[in-house]
Amino acid sequence: MKSAVFEYALAGSLDEAVELLAQHGPEAKVLAGGQSLVPMMAMRLARPSWLVNVNEIAALKGCAPGTGEASGCWVTGAGLRQVDAERHAGLAAGVPLIAQGLRWVGHVQTKNRGTVGGSLVHADPSAELPLVARVLDAGLVLRRRAGSRVVAAAQFFDAPFVTAVEPDECLAEIRWPVWTGGRIGSAFEEVSIRHGDYAIVAACAQVALDEQGRCLRAVLGVGGASGTPIAVEPVASALAGTRLDESDIEAAAAAVGGHLDPTGDVHASVEYRLHLARVLCARVLRAARDRALRA
Amino acid sequence: MNEPTRRITVTVNGTEHEREVPVRLSLVDFLRETLRLTGTHVGCEHGICGACSVLLDGDPVRSCLMFAVQADGHAVTTVEGLCAAEGRMSVLQDSFCEAHGLQCGYCTPGMLVASHALLDKNPSPTAQQVREAISGNLCRCTGYQQIVDAVLLAASRRSGAAN
Ligand code: FES
Ligand code: FES
Numbered sequence: 001m002k003s004a005v006f007e008y009a010l011a012g013s014l015d016e017a018v019e020l021l022a023q024h025g026p027e028a029k030v031l032a033g034g035q036s037l038v039p040m041m042a043m044r045l046a047r048p049s050w051l052v053n054v055n056e057i058a059a060l061k062g063c064a065p066g067t068g069e070a071s072g073c074w075v076t077g078a079g080l081r082q083v084d085a086e087r088h089a090g091l092a093a094g095v096p097l098i099a100q101g102l103r104w105v106g107h108v109q110t111k112n113r114g115t116v117g118g119s120l121v122h123a124d125p126s127a128e129l130p131l132v133a134r135v136l137d138a139g140l141v142l143r144r145r146a147g148s149r150v151v152a153a154a155q156f157f158d159a160p161f162v163t164a165v166e167p168d169e170c171l172a173e174i175r176w177p178v179w180t181g182g183r184i185g186s187a188f189e190e191v192s193i194r195h196g197d198y199a200i201v202a203a204c205a206q207v208a209l210d211e212q213g214r215c216l217r218a219v220l221g222v223g224g225a226s227g228t229p230i231a232v233e234p235v236a237s238a239l240a241g242t243r244l245d246e247s248d249i250e251a252a253a254a255a256v257g258g259h260l261d262p263t264g265d266v267h268a269s270v271e272y273r274l275h276l277a278r279v280l281c282a283r284v285l286r287a288a289r290d291r292a293l294r295a
Numbered sequence: 296m297n298e299p300t301r302r303i304t305v306t307v308n309g310t311e312h313e314r315e316v317p318v319r320l321s322l323v324d325f326l327r328e329t330l331r332l333t334g335t336h337v338g339c340e341h342g343i344c345g346a347c348s349v350l351l352d353g354d355p356v357r358s359c360l361m362f363a364v365q366a367d368g369h370a371v372t373t374v375e376g377l378c379a380a381e382g383r384m385s386v387l388q389d390s391f392c393e394a395h396g397l398q399c400g401y402c403t404p405g406m407l408v409a410s411h412a413l414l415d416k417n418p419s420p421t422a423q424q425v426r427e428a429i430s431g432n433l434c435r436c437t438g439y440q441q442i443v444d445a446v447l448l449a450a451s452r453r454s455g456a457a458n
Pocket of ligand 2: 397399401402403433434435436437
């Protein structure tokens with residue numbers, strides 16, 4: 001349980017980090033919170049020959065409303081610690097799903113180190129933050145030496161642990177869309193073996209209601225039931241115009257399974273995962289509706 | 296490949312230590328083997344058990360999931376640094392003895408670090424908050440109940456002392 005030999009560089013800035021990645025590309029790994037990478041290195045599942053430590057780059061730890069191109073979003077630096085994201089009052093007001101999802105992530109010791117961006121780039125199909133990013137269709141800003149590009153979460157997650165990030169790129173910031181208009185509510189729920197473990201299945205939803213309680217807009221997603229987090233867009237958009245009554249919610253939850261492709265393992269069969277997806281989707285829709293009605 | 300090394304300076308329990316270390320040396324091995332501070336235990340070495348918990352700049356983290364080079368310029372507190380003046384046990388440590396919060400002692404340093412960090416931020420936690428604070432720490436012996444009792448006992452003793 002010791003890492004193999006590697007070369008190490010402490011990046012003092014994002015420019016320096018992407019310069020190092022340009023030089024060492026596929027051989028190198030970015031070391032952020034290390035809560036997934038370091039265990040993988042200890043088990044020799046990962047053997048990067050270079051580690052680029054980005055933990056000391058203050059510019060990666062921002063958390064503020066976006067301006068310019070990012071206006072209408074909250075912008076979090078990729079290196080923002082999960083604990084700081086969870087406790088940020090402004091972020092919780094703008095994009096409550098982030099803190100609602102983080103409540104299910106790991107333990108205090110891992111959240112004190114783990115970063116928002118690290119979880120997204122690791123792309124575990126049952127992880128919470130990738131699901132929130134996918135459901136809200138966050139924008140992920142990838143930096144390389146030659147410049148930067150923004151990848152929508154819908155295009156970011158390719159397969160389990162595989163993302164659109166190229167070897168010479170570093171995730172710099174995440175733009176989380178802030179909903180405006182109507183009364184807004186959101187909710188995140190999951191079932192796991194023990195609290196803090198990866199979800200067997202997770203679900204989250206966000207809805208906007210008009211003054212009469214009619215649904216203006218809804219998003220809904222499921223983690224742990226496909227190779228990537230899934231936003232069930234056709235199901236969610238069919239909820240627009242309804243009052244999110246019990247029958248609307250039950251019909252939506254029943255339709256979710258058709259968009260999922262779960263695998264069975266020692267913890268849960270395919271049937272059980274589909275059952276959980278249905279139950280959890282109904283739960284998050286109800287909870288999101290009730291929060292919106294109280295908003 | 297030669298083993299790459301770096302010179303680092305880490306403040307551990309208030310004392311500054313400067314050492315040349317292999318970059319792949321974990322923080323827990325640095326504490327235990329380089330500095331001979333064996334109070335911090337090492338169990339799984341891949342972030343599951345919590346036995347290796349230490350405070351990094353005041354916050355609990357798993358020291359097996361950090362390389363020692365990442366602690367360069369930072370302050371670490373280990374279980375050795377939690378005791379009261381003159382090497383006497385702290386109220387929290389004493390409460391663990393009293394409430395039978397330990398048996399084999401494998402998990403104890405991690406439990407002490409996690410609950411110390413909790414009481415620092417929240418001097419009168421509920422049992423549920425204690426459970427949450429130690430949820431990242433595995434204990435194979437006690438069944439956890441006595442550990443929760445110990446932390447609650449420490450909280451009540453500490454608030455009693457303040458009154
Ligand atoms: S030794 Fe670090 S968590 Fe187990
Ligand atoms: S006292 Fe033995 S593992 Fe906790």
